[in-house]
Amino acid sequence: MDTPSTTSRTFLGVPLMKPTVAFFELSSCEGCQLQIVNNEATLLDFLSFVTVVNFREAMTEKTDNYDIAFVEGSVTRADEVVRLKTIRKNAKILVAFGSCACFGGVNQLKNRFKDPAWVKKQVYGSHAIDSNDTAQPLDAIVPVDLKIFGCPVKKEEVEKIVMNVALGKAIEHPKFPVCMECKANENNCLFDLGEPCLGPITRGGCDSWCPSNRFGCWGCRGPAEDANIVQMQEIMKKHGFSEETMLDRLECFGGFARDADALRKTMKK
Numbered sequence: 001m002d003t004p005s006t007t008s009r010t011f012l013g014v015p016l017m018k019p020t021v022a023f024f025e026l027s028s029c030e031g032c033q034l035q036i037v038n039n040e041a042t043l044l045d046f047l048s049f050v051t052v053v054n055f056r057e058a059m060t061e062k063t064d065n066y067d068i069a070f071v072e073g074s075v076t077r078a079d080e081v082v083r084l085k086t087i088r089k090n091a092k093i094l095v096a097f098g099s100c101a102c103f104g105g106v107n108q109l110k111n112r113f114k115d116p117a118w119v120k121k122q123v124y125g126s127h128a129i130d131s132n133d134t135a136q137p138l139d140a141i142v143p144v145d146l147k148i149f150g151c152p153v154k155k156e157e158v159e160k161i162v163m164n165v166a167l168g169k170a171i172e173h174p175k176f177p178v179c180m181e182c183k184a185n186e187n188n189c190l191f192d193l194g195e196p197c198l199g200p201i202t203r204g205g206c207d208s209w210c211p212s213n214r215f216g217c218w219g220c221r222g223p224a225e226d227a228n229i230v231q232m233q234e235i236m237k238k239h240g241f242s243e244e245t246m247l248d249r250l251e252c253f254g255g256f257a258r259d260a261d262a263l264r265k266t267m268k269k
């Protein structure tokens with residue numbers, strides 16, 4: 001990356017690029033961006049590695065001149081398609097920021113409603129809402145360079161990834177499942193405490209955020225490498241949980257959409 005990056009720091013004596021970064025939101029709760037602003041303890045360190053030039057939650061200045069664009073949310077409207085294409089054109093690196101951007105997130109649940117008009121009426125009554133298209137992840141519309149998973153994203157992980165980008169280091173997502181971190185954190189397995197959990201098949205990296213707080217994993221980071229769905233079904237069954245319970249979790253964030261569709265088909269038989 002060249003301009004508009006600057007090189008005000010060094011690492012092991014080597015000048016460090018200081019990329020300009022911009023944050024944007026499409027259809028979302030903006031919770032992923034909030035994670036960055038909320039990270040008071042390390043925010044200043046983080047900001048010393050990048051120059052933030054566009055961040056509606058935190059500043060009023062704006063520019064179309066940036067190296068890295070973090071885009072939160074899924075695409076659910078025609079004007080968002082246009083906006084995303086413009087961001088893609090401006091950015092050297094486009095990051096799908098959070099599970100809505102990576103998989104459609106909780107927004108993609110609306111693609112699964114049998115009667116979306118009924119749901120819309122129950123939720124919004126007579127209020128007009130302008131979100132009529134299906135919810136899609138960013139890479140259904142434009143090429144994406146990097147995905148940061150999670151609902152919301154884990155701020156420590158975001159900082160690590162951004163620093164690696166600034167250092168020109170390769171980004172590797174964990175291939176292991178949440179269970180590995182859960183064990184390392186010495187938690188009691190929630191199945192032994194009578195609660196369902198998608199930890200065995202979900203990509204780690206959140207430091208077993210939910211199970212460490214006695215809440216079963218809902219799979220917000222999508223599948224771990226070689227996720228064994230059949231074995232997950234067996235574990236659920238063995239502990240007395242129905243296929244509907246498993247399906248609810250698989251459908252929730254969109255990362256397991258194909259597995260959810262396959263399970264739904266077998267349930268109909």
Ligand code: SF4
Nearest residue numbers: 179182189190197199
């Ligand atoms: S609580 Fe969940 S993540 Fe933790 S060991 Fe049990 S199944 Fe795995």
Ligand code: SF4
Nearest residue numbers: 206210217218219220
């Ligand atoms: S435990 Fe599961 S649902 Fe919770 S943050 Fe981690 S991946 Fe997401």
